[in-house]
Amino acid sequence: MKTAIRALGSLAHDSRLAIFRLLVQAGEAGLPVGAIGEKLQLAPATLSFHLAGLKHAGLVTARRVGRTIYHAANYTAMNELIGYLSENCCQGADCGVAMCAPAAGKQIAQPVKKVSRNEMTARPRRGR
Amino acid sequence: MKTAIRALGSLAHDSRLAIFRLLVQAGEAGLPVGAIGEKLQLAPATLSFHLAGLKHAGLVTARRVGRTIYHAANYTAMNELIGYLSENCCQGADCGVAMCAPAAGKQIAQPVKKVSRNEMTARPRRGR
DNA sequence: CCAATAATTCGATGATACTGGAAATATGGA
DNA sequence: TCCATATTTCCAGTATCATCGAATTATTGG
Numbered sequence: 001m002k003t004a005i006r007a008l009g010s011l012a013h014d015s016r017l018a019i020f021r022l023l024v025q026a027g028e029a030g031l032p033v034g035a036i037g038e039k040l041q042l043a044p045a046t047l048s049f050h051l052a053g054l055k056h057a058g059l060v061t062a063r064r065v066g067r068t069i070y071h072a073a074n075y076t077a078m079n080e081l082i083g084y085l086s087e088n089c090c091q092g093a094d095c096g097v098a099m100c101a102p103a104a105g106k107q108i109a110q111p112v113k114k115v116s117r118n119e120m121t122a123r124p125r126r127g128r
Numbered sequence: 129m130k131t132a133i134r135a136l137g138s139l140a141h142d143s144r145l146a147i148f149r150l151l152v153q154a155g156e157a158g159l160p161v162g163a164i165g166e167k168l169q170l171a172p173a174t175l176s177f178h179l180a181g182l183k184h185a186g187l188v189t190a191r192r193v194g195r196t197i198y199h200a201a202n203y204t205a206m207n208e209l210i211g212y213l214s215e216n217c218c219q220g221a222d223c224g225v226a227m228c229a230p231a232a233g234k235q236i237a238q239p240v241k242k243v244s245r246n247e248m249t250a251r252p253r254r255g256r
Numbered sequence: 257c258c259a260a261t262a263a264t265t266c267g268a269t270g271a272t273a274c275t276g277g278a279a280a281t282a283t284g285g286a
Numbered sequence: 287t288c289c290a291t292a293t294t295t296c297c298a299g300t301a302t303c304a305t306c307g308a309a310t311t312a313t314t315g316g
Binding site: 141170172173177178192194196 | 273274275276277278282283284
């Protein structure tokens with residue numbers, strides 16, 4: 001499934017995983033780009049590049065307040081990713097995965113929407 | 129954490145995710161390389177390349193029987209990955225994740241070993 | 257409109273990753 | 287030993303990713 005692959009790819013990088021962890025800690029309010037860059041010592045262009053990736057994967061959301069843009073972790077997307085991986089891990093077996101709540105507190109995420117088993121596209125391949 | 133990044137990176141690819149799913153379905157016995165290649169229509173060299181990646185990430189194991197090599201999903205590693213992601217998703221909040229058993233049946237995985245919170249290395253960066 | 261601040265986009269460069277044909281290695285059997 | 291089968295390694299070509307300075311866009315306040 002394309003979504004899962006994008007999410008996995010987004011997290012499969014030092015800086016991006018660090019960014020995501022930071023945002024998870026920061027909670028729903030999120031953090032301004034500048035604050036993230038300062039904390040993780042990333043050049044603005046580099047940071048913007050990685051944030052774009054995380055946004056494209058749906059793991060991070062952005063909202064503008066004046067001239068600063070707050071980025072926040074998308075807990076729902078993360079829950080869905082974990083749900084998908086659990087599917088991959090368990091297949092037939094009944095595997096209840098208790099879902100997560102935002103660090104900031106508040107909302108308890110609803111039982112993750114089960115991803116249908118055969119979402120993997122068949123991959124025709126071969127023949128460059 | 130390096131291990132998690134390697135695992136995420138390994139799964140963040142069409143063919144490799146397909147391979148892993150196939151192996152999860154196949155259960156503990158695993159599948160010969162040839163069978164995987166036939167099922168997914170991958171050239172031997174390409175398949176070998178991806179399997180090496182999955183092995184390096186610890187998500188897949190291999191055992192030789194005669195001239196054929198059986199590859200199998202490492203359920204424990206997958207559980208640990210899910211555990212790590214759950215940590216990332218929940219941070220402070222207590223998030224019980226029910227772990228998975230191999231599709232083949234048998235063993236119920238023990239409650240995932242909690243990954244310590246600050247495993248992210250500090251990343252000095254900046255200054256090419 | 258102009259200056260200052262916050263962030264993104266552009267562009268060039270270097271580094272990795274993917275792919276698959278061909279050759280090499282490993283194994284079992286006649 | 288010689289052959290067939292199973293898989294990996296080597297190699298080269300292509301493609302995608304990562305980094306960051308400089309230029310650009312957005313926004314607020316004089």
